[in-house]
Each structure stands twice: as structure tokens, then as C-alpha cells.
Amino acid sequence: MMDPRSVRRRVGLLGMLGIVLAFAALAGCGSEVASSGAAGGSLTTATTPPQVGCASVNQATAVSIRRELRLGPQASAHPASTTTYHEVTQVRALFGQLCAAVTHPARTMLMHCPVDMGTEYFGTFYDGSRVLATFTFAAMGCERVSVTAAGKTSATMVYGPAAAAAPQLATDLAAIMGSPKPGMMRPEGTISPS
DSSP: OOOHHHHHHHHHHHHHHHHHHHHHHHHHHHHHHHHHHHHHSHHHHHHSOOOOGGGGGGGOOEEEEEEEEESSSSOBOSOOEEEEEOOHHHHHHHHHHHHHHHTSOOSOSOOOOSOOOEEEEEEEEEETTEEEEEEEEEESSSOEEEEEETTEEEEEESSTHHHHHOTTHHHHHHHHHTSSSOOSBOTTSOBOOO
């Protein structure tokens, strides 16, 4: 026969051992959850740098564009006009066309451009107040485009592969600026009001 005191001691020790094991298991689970959350959860997303440049086309929410009319290599005949546009579909379409042009550059940038008159556009794409990229588009004797983001500029003349990759560039810019296609010269020799 067993002594009742020894039975109580054994039950007490087993009970204490069970409680200690339960706490250890809970502590282990808690640290496992915390470490997996820190390693691959939303904390990593918060520290991932936001995209800029052509990688951020689908983040663009606005574009601010300054238009200048050039009558000669360095002369501006008319004051510049600036437009800020918030129609997301059109903003992203223009951003996408600019990126398509510079990522499919013309084979050479050297070309004879007889008429260096027309309209130049200088713009900035935004995601809220964050700058995604800046661009220039020269609708002059030889169309030229450049996109700058994070200190890196990609540029091309808009012909050959660049023109084929961005066939709607002038149309998308005109839709935002509220004018016919960005103009160079009208047939009668006067500059189009763009």
C-alpha cells in the first residue's frame, strides 16, 4: 500500500512539471510567432523603399506639366503655361508612353534636325506629394524625350523603336494639355497654338 503523503508529493511534482512545460510551450510559440512576423510580415513591407521612375507608372496620381513654345534654339516667344492634371488613367497612360519610348531607344541620337522650333514640355509625375519621375518632351524638328528618376536619366529621340513602342505619346500629352497634338509647324508655316 502507498503512503498518501507520497502520492500527494508525486501528484504535486507532476502537476508542477506540467505547469512548467505548459509555460515553456507558450513562451516558445510566442517567440516563434514574433520572430516570423518580424522576418517576413508587414514590418518588412514598411521598410521596403517605394518605387520611383518607370517602375512606378501604376502609382502615379498626378502630373504637373510646363509647356514652352520655342521659336529658335534659345528663344521663347510666349510665356510658359503650367498644368497640373489628376485624371489617373490619363496620367498613367502618358507616364507609360514616356517610359516605353526611353526603354526602347532609337539606335542613334545623332540626326540632322532642320527645324528646331516647336513646343517643349517639362513635367513631374507624383504619387500624392511624392515625386516619381520628371520628364522632358521636345516636339520640335526632331522629337526628343527623357525621363529622370533617382538621379538617373534615360533619353532618346522619338523615331524607330522608340516611336513604335510609344505610338500614343503625342496623343496622350495632348489629352492632358487640352490641345491638339503637340505641335511644330502648321502647313501654312505658322506655329500651332499648343
